[in-house]
Amino acid sequence: MAETEVRIEPLSAPGRRSRTLDPSVAARLRGDLGFRVLMLALSLIATVPLVLILVYIVVKGASSINWQFLTELPKPMGEAGGGISNAIVGTVILVAIATVISVPLGVIAGIFLSERSKSRLGTVARLSVETLMGIPSIVLGIVAYTWIVRPSGHFSALSGGVSLAMIMLPVITLSTEETLLLIPLSLREAALALGVSYRRTVMRVILPAGMSGIITGVLLAVARGAGETAPLLFTAFGNPFLAVNILKPMESLPHTIFYYATSPYPAWQALAWGASFVLLVIILTLNVVTKLVTSRWKIQF
Amino acid sequence: MKSERSSDTAFRTLLVLGGIAVSVLLIAIFVSLTVAARPAIIANGFRFLTGSEWDPVTSSFHSLAFVVGTLITSLIALVVATILSLALAILMGEYFRTGAFSAIMRTAVELLAGIPSVVYGFIGLFFFVPAVRVLETVLGLPPFGVGMLTTSLLLAFMILPYSASIGREIISLVPSDLKEAALSLGATQSETIWKITLPYATSGIMGGVLLSLGRALGETMAVTMVIGNANVLTFDIFAPGNTMASVIANEFSEATTNVYLSSLIEIGLLLFVVSTLINIAGKIVVNRMAAR
Numbered sequence: 129m130a131e132t133e134v135r136i137e138p139l140s141a142p143g144r145r146s147r148t149l150d151p152s153v154a155a156r157l158r159g160d161l162g163f164r165v166l167m168l169a170l171s172l173i174a175t176v177p178l179v180l181i182l183v184y185i186v187v188k189g190a191s192s193i194n195w196q197f198l199t200e201l202p203k204p205m206g207e208a209g210g211g212i213s214n215a216i217v218g219t220v221i222l223v224a225i226a227t228v229i230s231v232p233l234g235v236i237a238g239i240f241l242s243e244r245s246k247s248r249l250g251t252v253a254r255l256s257v258e259t260l261m262g263i264p265s266i267v268l269g270i271v272a273y274t275w276i277v278r279p280s281g282h283f284s285a286l287s288g289g290v291s292l293a294m295i296m297l298p299v300i301t302l303s304t305e306e307t308l309l310l311i312p313l314s315l316r317e318a319a320l321a322l323g324v325s326y327r328r329t330v331m332r333v334i335l336p337a338g339m340s341g342i343i344t345g346v347l348l349a350v351a352r353g354a355g356e357t358a359p360l361l362f363t364a365f366g367n368p369f370l371a372v373n374i375l376k377p378m379e380s381l382p383h384t385i386f387y388y389a390t391s392p393y394p395a396w397q398a399l400a401w402g403a404s405f406v407l408l409v410i411i412l413t414l415n416v417v418t419k420l421v422t423s424r425w426k427i428q429f
Numbered sequence: 430m431k432s433e434r435s436s437d438t439a440f441r442t443l444l445v446l447g448g449i450a451v452s453v454l455l456i457a458i459f460v461s462l463t464v465a466a467r468p469a470i471i472a473n474g475f476r477f478l479t480g481s482e483w484d485p486v487t488s489s490f491h492s493l494a495f496v497v498g499t500l501i502t503s504l505i506a507l508v509v510a511t512i513l514s515l516a517l518a519i520l521m522g523e524y525f526r527t528g529a530f531s532a533i534m535r536t537a538v539e540l541l542a543g544i545p546s547v548v549y550g551f552i553g554l555f556f557f558v559p560a561v562r563v564l565e566t567v568l569g570l571p572p573f574g575v576g577m578l579t580t581s582l583l584l585a586f587m588i589l590p591y592s593a594s595i596g597r598e599i600i601s602l603v604p605s606d607l608k609e610a611a612l613s614l615g616a617t618q619s620e621t622i623w624k625i626t627l628p629y630a631t632s633g634i635m636g637g638v639l640l641s642l643g644r645a646l647g648e649t650m651a652v653t654m655v656i657g658n659a660n661v662l663t664f665d666i667f668a669p670g671n672t673m674a675s676v677i678a679n680e681f682s683e684a685t686t687n688v689y690l691s692s693l694i695e696i697g698l699l700l701f702v703v704s705t706l707i708n709i710a711g712k713i714v715v716n717r718m719a720a721r
Contacts, residue, residue: 156617159617160619160620162619163619163622164524164619167516167519167520167524168520170512170517171516171517171520171534174514174517174589175537175538175541178540178544180556184552185548233450233451236443236446236447237448237450239447240444240445240447241448243444244444244445249445249448249452250448252448252452253449253451253452255709256455257451259709260451260455260458262707263458263701264646264648264649264701265647266647266649266674266677266678267458267462267647267701268458270465270681270693271458273681274464278465294458297451325433325434325436326440327433327436331440354545355543355544355545355546355547355548356545356546357545357547357649358546358649358650358678361678361681361682382545382546382650385547386550386654389547389550389554390654400551401551404551407545407548415539415540415543
């Protein structure tokens with residue numbers, strides 16, 4: 129913090145000169161410095177919690193990570209040890225289901241939006257996707273519940289995957305559209321002028337050129353889906369055992385964190401710190417990979 | 430040649446189907462919610478919106494307590510988040526546009542945006558709840574720790590990265606010749622920010638605030654963990670309460686009767702309508718600013 133305070137000085141430095149200045153100007157310069165310091169202080173207040181969170185989770189969570197923690201099932205209350213393998217496997221399966229559903233539809237809708245953005249259907253579709261983006265995740269959980277859980281009569285991983293897919297879909301669609309709109313018209317014209325069909329122009333020229341942006345969108349969507357809890361409460365529900373059947377209830381990392389964090393037992397809360405650490409590592413890794421993809425494969429023409 | 434043309438037609442059809450699918454999805458979401466909430470809409474009537482009592486035992490389901498809880502927590506969070514995120518936006522958009530410090534701040538904001546809600550809730554339980562409990566003890570209030578103030582503060586930090594990045598974008602849209610004109614007339618940098626940049630950006634910033642409000646309204650897990658879950662109408666910010674999202678999260682899988690479950694879905698429908706309207710309003714304001 130001290131370092132950043134020092135950085136300000138050479139930028140404004142009214143202190144030394146103010147003695148020779150008109151008093152009103154000196155006051156204005158002091159006000160300028162005060163405002164700058166205030167903005168810096170407020171910004172630090174805004175970002176300090178991040179530091180708290182990361183340090184605390186690394187310290188608390190990393191200490192409970194070991195092979196046993198990653199590979200074993202939770203033990204009943206009172207027994208020491210136990211792991212979160214069911215939650216790790218569950219999160220992977222749930223996100224996989226959601227990805228399989230949302231990526232094809234999301235990318236196709238994104239291509240449609242970039243190709244026909246001015247058409248009437250394009251306007252309606254964009255408004256729909258943007259609205260979908262703003263719907264609270266718990267509401268999408270209710271929708272998946274009425275579509276799958278209620279008719280089938282029991283909670284299932286499939287319904288959880290569907291609710292996550294609805295959360296991921298708009299992220300993928302909007303980033304696909306944004307990327308494809310950046311691709312210069314000359315590429316498309318060159319392909320079409322060579323007699324290449326429309327389908328091949330889109331699939332072999334435009335889509336590969338925008339691949340990095342599309343992958344970025346998918347990774348961001350996966351990171352978002354992996355961290356969602358609310359819609360899973362009454363769709364995938366939770367399961368203390370290792371489950372791979374997608375028609376049965378399934379545990380997930382965020383649900384494990386919620387369940388153990390709100391329990392009154394310190395041993396369970398330690399499990400929650402460990403699970404938070406694992407979840408954060410997954411999500412932050414996805415974010416870093418996203419950044420690498422964007423910077424390495426940036427569209428340049 | 431003919432097969433090329435027919436595959437082209439098929440491809441175009443596929444794209445149009447994708448566009449239709451996302452539009453139909455939104456309609457399907459609205460219709461399913463309405464259909465599932467129908468028994469409650471019939472049973473509760475219009476008093477659902479004006480009554481404050483929520484008691485599954487007597488089957489009286491009214492939403493006012495949750496609507497008020499949502500409004501109080503979101504509005505306090507919004508005020509705190511707007512002040513802090515404006516400071517961040519000014520810092521990133523005016524004072525430190527480039528350089529290591531700006532890169533660190535920007536990365537920090539991106540990281541904050543990526544942290545899952547349930548982890549925020551856990552942090553809230555461990556840091557915010559004890560802090561508010563100390564405050565309540567000092568003020569001589571019952572030391573709940575959990576409650577609407579705790580929720581508001583936590584929410585503020587959760588929506589902050591979102592409004593800060595919108596704010597930075599909006600501020601970068603302010604034409605630099607306006608700012609240069611002010612500076613060349615002898616205005617200090619803070620005067621330029623106050624009198625040129627912010628007035629020009631006000632409508633865009635308001636749009637960003639509306640979009641953050643949409644986020645705050647629907648935030649569920651962190652709220653559920655620190656609000657205390659009391660189904661009573663209260664305006665006391667130190668008291669435990671409940672929001673629309675948190676009551677659904679708490680009671681949905683325990684709802685025993687059909688009307689109970691349906692009433693929770695009706696709250697979900699209300700949440701859907703309100704957050705959609707606020708989001709559309711925010712989008713319109715931000716787009717108008719960007720088009721200028």
